Amino acid sequence: MAFSRELMEEIKNRNNIEDVVGRVVPLKRAGANLVGRCPFHSERTPSFTVFPATQTYYCFGCGAGGDAVSFVMQSENLEYREAVEELAKRAGIRIEENFGEKSTQPSVRRDRMLELNREAARFFFRSLLSPEAAHARDYLQKRQFLPVTVKRFGIGYAPGGFNAPLCSHLISKGFTPFEIRAAFLGGEGKNGRLYDMFRNRIVFPIFDVNGEVVAFSARRLNEEDERKYINTSDTAVFKKSKVLFGLNIAKNSEAGSFVLCEGAPDAIAMHQAGFDNAIATLGTAITSEHARIISKYTRTVFLAYDIDKAGRKATLKGIDLLNQVGVDTKIINLGTETKDPDEFIKKFGAEAFRAKLNGSTGQIDYSIDEIIGRHDISVAEDKLRAVSEVTEYIAGIASRPEREVYSQRAADKLGITLEAMRSEVERVAKKQGYRSKSEQVKKALNEQSGFGSAANTDKLRFSSEASHEEAILGILLVRPDYGPEAAKLIDESDFATSLNKKIFGLFKEEISSGREIVPSKDGVLTPRETGALERCRASRLQLGDNTFAALESHIRALKELRRRADYDKKIEDSPAAALNEYLQSIKNKNKNGDKERDHNGEGS
């Protein structure tokens, strides 16, 4: 009856939420997100928001929300099954193949392609030892790649010439020209003969998160060759926007953070220097898909892009996209003497790089510097513009003490007094606050008219409980890694409203089967209900405090409310028995409290 999880993932991967919504609603970029006019209610100012980082949408006006499937259900008035079939059709996926029993045809192709890549990697690695690869070995030595590193990352050499040594080898191993072309390892020339895609190049195999070779990044050895790098195009086993080089190793690192660099060679140099948490995007800046993948493994990313203009742009994009999925970013400032982390480590050593990691700048400082850097503040007009942009930026920070700290730093950098900066920041912050307040009023009005709470009908009766419940669900969506710990603290029965109870039950199923909590509960929840859930997530992202301590305090508060309600009800039924039970519960609570304290004492 249900579609397999793999099939659903494939369908969603191939139907970007931006594209799915974009077919119906003209979208405009707003920071990391996109906004447009809601197709589900009439409005003049756009409050319909698409979040590429989570592949979801939410309308702040009417409360509609969800993922690609729920959007198609809602906008085309389809049943869940029909919507999935429609999206599969758009992506060219045949459901019969995947339906029911494990798919046969596509997975065979995948296996075959992985086999092909493995064989090619072996060929490149062996070729590096051949007499004609002396210049390739020289190059690796010059770049100070140690033999152990070359072996570990399977770095190889693609021979030159048009006699297609790789393709001939692969054909001798039983692969067909069609398969070789599909894997981007060979092309078809005018005469219909196969040629090797990579010629006279150093080849870095690209591994997926499971350590399978899924693609190659090939660097020229002849500086006159046109392209410095040739990367595998997207194939059945490789999607550039989703693969992170080094993740198969970094995911097991004990560092607790990732260092994100610009290409495979940089990441390899970093691993060689002892930073086993280095990862890299391939030839592209970070995408929202990368950000989402990273958020599954870590909450802190050091950005170590090149120091040039393109690198700075990529850094800002990285800050933005990673923030969207709740990952903190720190920016490594390597100074101007070297152009990238690889060069820096070779020149100053691993310890110096580690010191730079420790002294890295927070994202707010970096953004302020970036704004100021865009202006020539020795010119009065330009300086005023810089002040106003910095002010606008700092005013957007939620906490007042933080605004104070950054106002001070910005004032120093801009050469104006703290008083001037502070009063301007607070004035703008107030204005922004008013704006969001009027939005809140609008939201409340919508909810009263039955829009937002239509999904959760008990909400009016249990409004305090519902606010804690929504905070709990929202934090769990932002931080799925809290799931297992949270499941120990709270249960469905602690929830007062029926929808939230149902949703938490679904979360628990995912948690206990070791899967990630996702906002879309395929087919189980209605679009209205996924909208309510999406709102929980979106409002937590705006709020900012999504720590485990915040989650715990909402759980505590909810349980306390439930306990009191329980007690009130019992008092009505039988006052004496209720009082007895209450006294007993206090006794137990104290005992448990002691136990917990003892336990914590042991642990630390």
Ligand SMILES: [Zn+2]
């Ligand atoms: Zn709407």
